[in-house]
Amino acid sequence: MTTVLVVDDQPLQRFGFRLLLDSVPETEVVGEAAHGAQAVRMAAEMRPDVVLMDVRMPGMDGIEATRRIVAAGERSRVLVLTTFDLDEYVHAALRAGASGFLLKDARPEELLAGIRAVAVGDAVIAPALTRRLLDEFAQYVPPHPAGAAADRRLDSLTEREREILVAIGKGWTNGEIAARFVLSESTVKTHVGRVLAKLGARDRVQAVIFAYDVGLARPNAG
Amino acid sequence: MTTVLVVDDQPLQRFGFRLLLDSVPETEVVGEAAHGAQAVRMAAEMRPDVVLMDVRMPGMDGIEATRRIVAAGERSRVLVLTTFDLDEYVHAALRAGASGFLLKDARPEELLAGIRAVAVGDAVIAPALTRRLLDEFAQYVPPHPAGAAADRRLDSLTEREREILVAIGKGWTNGEIAARFVLSESTVKTHVGRVLAKLGARDRVQAVIFAYDVGLARPNAG
DNA sequence: CAGGGAGTGGTACCGGGGTACCACTCGTGC
DNA sequence: GCACGAGTGGTACCCCGGTACCACTCCCTG
Structure with missing residues (x-):
């Protein structure tokens, strides 16, 4: 059983996630937060397996909340969800320590598969974003593992x-x-x-x- | 309808893929190749939407075949499949221009979702590999333009x-x-x-x- | 001269880091 | 079959690093 904390400022959106996640036996929504600060607090209290994190929220946004949860050494893995596939969001989220980044237009199965993956320590990126990420990757990562001499x-x-x-x-x-x-x-x-x-x-x-x-x-x- | 070329040296493996892909209406296996050289030739001839490419094969391996197909300017997207999640394979494949990298232990839906994604130009990475890829990414890609703040x-x-x-x-x-x-x-x-x-x-x-x-x-x- | 920053020094506390030692599971190779 | 290395996990212990708070001396500047 995977426990999930749903973070989104839209009550209706949270309701939708809860409906979906509680409809399958493997996941259970154990809490909801409406903004970043609340998310950080609740993550520390109930230590869910996965935090489903919206990016755009009033007050502390999802990126900063992710950073704090990860920095606090919580066991929870953060799966960031957003409607907008802006590169800055993706970079910031991954740099903040998020285990995944999915778009809200993902199909239900994809979301569930994503939660399943991050719950066991893997990471997921929405296919639509992966392409651009790989392009950057190829751009930055040196072909050969750097110093041939090494040590x-x-x-x-x-x-x-x-x-x-x-x-x-x-x-x-x-x-x-x-x-x-x-x-x-x-x-x-x-x-x-x-x-x-x-x-x-x-x-x-x-x-x-x-x-x-x-x-x-x-x-x-x- | 997505046309697929299956490349694997194991006949049984090819048979399994064909069975799976032909069982759904959206994909159709239009050819099979048993090694890299044959894959390159067939990709050029029938221009499939997606090439399902095994890595380990006698003769020309999947990486080299991928490189040639991409370099030839084929419209086909290459989705690399392997049993071994070695970092070198992943790097080499992505560098060769593959649009995706999945493990053979993926569930059928994941494979189909992956084919669907690369067919429309997106990219996919197996969740088990994404984690390490992200770690490297964070290691190499500079955080923000910034620079002056540190000083x-x-x-x-x-x-x-x-x-x-x-x-x-x-x-x-x-x-x-x-x-x-x-x-x-x-x-x-x-x-x-x-x-x-x-x-x-x-x-x-x-x-x-x-x-x-x-x-x-x-x-x-x- | 008063004020303040820089440099130096102290005490007390505690949490994380490092060590020692051991145990179990895999997979590989002999 | 067995040994072995790699990876993972645990317990127990000690000490250094980091923090909080304070005090004193120079020296520069208003």
Whole structure:
């Protein structure tokens, strides 16, 4: 059973979601919020599996609410829904830590499939948006994994450990990494410990520096 | 009506796809290919709306075939299917110009929805892969044009605080900073606290990232 | 001279980070 | 069949990092 918190300023819209989600056995709406602040509070209180988040709302919007929920280390995954397929919304939402971005004109099955996906830790993007996202992706991501030289220490890391290192390089806490990767914090600590040991780093700060040195992490704003 | 070319080296697999796609009125399998070279030829001949492409095949694999079909300027969209969710496959496929990437364990409705999406020019990624793709995306794509905002935060630091920030960026602990600067650890903590507050950083890890972003710290490969 | 910012230093508290050690499940390879 | 590495998860413990709050000294400026 997947518990869902519905966030939308339109009562009728919330009613529609509740009707749909409660009509199938696998999902259950456990609460409704009418704006961002309320959503953040309720997410912390009832820890739903999935937060169905509208973007445009009076007061705190869905993006900011998403950012706070994710930053708070909540276990809830946020699935952002909007009527407008503006690129800025998509970028902002994903950067805020949303696990998915769907359009409100999605078919009911698509919405349910999306909720199912994010509930187990996967991510979904509306097909109409994916195309543009991929174009940007191809534009930015270097063809070959950057520095050919790299570092032998980097090679000693397993695939998972490299992912953890990248996450450390983003400044995430163990709790945040656990939430985003859908792991327990114990597991994250185990991974982090092994990464530090293999790199010969004393703490995560030195791991971050290593990540920048080998090009695993890259300066953002410029 | 969406015309589909099925490409897979396993006859049984092709049969399964044909069964599924011909069972719904909107799609029709107009051809089958057993390897990459044949796929490229057939795509050019019959110009299907969608090419359902397996990755692992003897001879020319699905990635190379995709690249050639797209490069040839065919109108066909390529939807890549594979059993293995290896990152290299995903990258290579998307770089080759594929419109989508799904796993073979997808449910029939998901596959049909994917074909429908790519047929109209959208793109789809299997939810299980999207998560990692988004992580990379966030890693490479710059957040906002911005840039000037970061510098202002740097300007708000005093001379001493900038020195402290540089030291933090070298991975030094508070104790080490105190020793090198000949200060008490209390003083260092005070400085560090002020630096974090001014930068809006949660901890020294994020301060390190900031230092790299604004160029106060620089990658030191080797 | 008064005021204020910068630099230095202290105490007290606590939460997260890091470590040590162990256990279980997979899948691969011998 | 077995061992092994990778991934995941747990418990227990200690200490550093970060915060809150305060105090004192310079030195510059109004």
